[in-house]
Amino acid sequence: MANQSEFDYIVIGSGATGSVVANRLSRNPNTTVLVLEAGGFDHNPNIPDIGGFVKLWGSEFDWLFTTEVQPGMADRQISMNQGKVLGGSTSINAMMYVRGNPGNFDQWSKLGATGWDYESVLPYFKKLEDFEGGASQYHGAGGEITVRDCPDAVMRSPEFLVAATEVGYDGPDWDYNGARQENGAGFLQFHIDPAGNRVSGATAFLTPLLETRPNLTVKTRSAATRVILEGKKAVGVEYMHLGKLHKVKAKHEVIISAGALQSPKLLMLSGIGPAAHLQEHDIPVVVDLPGVGQNLQDHLQLPIVYQTKTTRPNTTLLTGNVLFVNTRSDRPNDPPDLQLNFTPSVPEPLAPILNFGVPVCIFLAILVQPQSIGEIRLRSKDPAAAPIIDPRYLSDPADVQVLIDAIALARKIAQAPAFDPLNAGEILPGEAAAEAFVRSQASTLWHPAGTCKMGQDEMAVVDPQLRVRGVTGLRVADASVMPTVTSGNTVAACFMIGEKLADMIISG
């Protein structure tokens, strides 16, 4: 198969979404599928090791993008790690498994993503999942993605969870992937297998099949440079492998799953995007689609640090306890805008950079319904150039307010009786002015989304079947198609998008 020049389907990118799409489409032995992945194989001991991924930042497994200067973030440029390896960001992520709020998907549907309401997507989440608690109305069993309550014993914190109940939330054993996400405190769930190894898109959906499915071909170190179009029909892909340009034909479809930062880049390099911007770069316009690269949304994280009364062992995972809340009392039925994670000591992977000289615990506030919207643009028409990433973080004052409210909530929980065994006083933000602290200390949680949004309005890039508008034979499937980012870590929704797309293609 290695030199085959035509496949039924070509999937660009082997991350959360592309891995599922390739797996499901190649179930039919008569369907040939090629996966093009810019990164290499996932042969590195820090990938399966659930404490190891931080060591991969800045390595060959990381695209290590950087944002433009962010005026809302004290004029900082923010490092944006993204997986460049088989499995994509699922091979270097922190493995938290959060589906998002049912209201997120119902909102997608209201915004024009017909068929993506919660009731419609829940079966796809369940199909993928092997939940350690077994199958139920809200959980799946027998799927490829093992989902477990926080497996790091040191991480589990009754102090935080019970304190959250003392200030009025449900818990302390809340299943936020169950009937209700918000207003309950419980353990975070993780995509980690029973042996304690990372479950990635690659380990779950691709590598086990490489020997057994001759109709599935995975080419690593193969970076797509553009989609080949005949008129307005996608007929193949041009890609760079070991310094040489290759072409491969797609008999049926090309599916771009290169992630929210690079799928819009690839569309634009192929002549699909805002006409004036393409012309700036001398790229012939095939379809003027003004929404390509727009609508960039991302989650921000903010550490709130307390000194603890005793020294506890470092944790293996970054975090493990969580509470989802909606800080906006005027819109109580909206999806949560704040995810408050908690770590009772220092995560081992971050120990070298988190040295306060005293024992500490960490609340991690995460802005999960950002109102600040940014964009991706081309820096150049050279496919090897990184895109311009401008999230416009904290440009909407409402986002700053959510993180200020998060500081107040962490303080309230820290004052509750159950937290007393830990609480030896606040270190961060301490006396710092709240807004200045937020703007100078927040950073990305690496969840870019929304840059090829699904919908039916003029800024939509794909329709609800994820077909690129104005072109045939071309779809986008990954975090970029989310009309709005979900309330929680994004990987579960990306797996689901892949599962649902494959079903739409297979069922015609």
Ligand SMILES: Cc1cc2nc3c(=O)[nH]c(=O)nc-3n(C[C@H](O)[C@H](O)[C@H](O)COP(=O)(O)OP(=O)(O)OC[C@H]3O[C@@H](n4cnc5c(N)ncnc54)[C@H](O)[C@@H]3O)c2cc1C
């Ligand atoms: C450091 C980090 C920590 C994270 N922690 C969590 C977490 O704990 N929980 C969670 O839910 N989410 C987490 N995420 C986010 C989550 O992993 C992503 O939302 C998800 O993987 C996105 O899926 P995707 O399919 O859109 O893209 P990705 O999984 O990023 O896959 C895109 C793939 O496309 C490839 N690619 C790009 N361009 C090309 C090209 N031109 N040709 C060929 N291949 C290309 C990339 O190399 C990559 O393999 C984290 C992400 C990072 C980076």
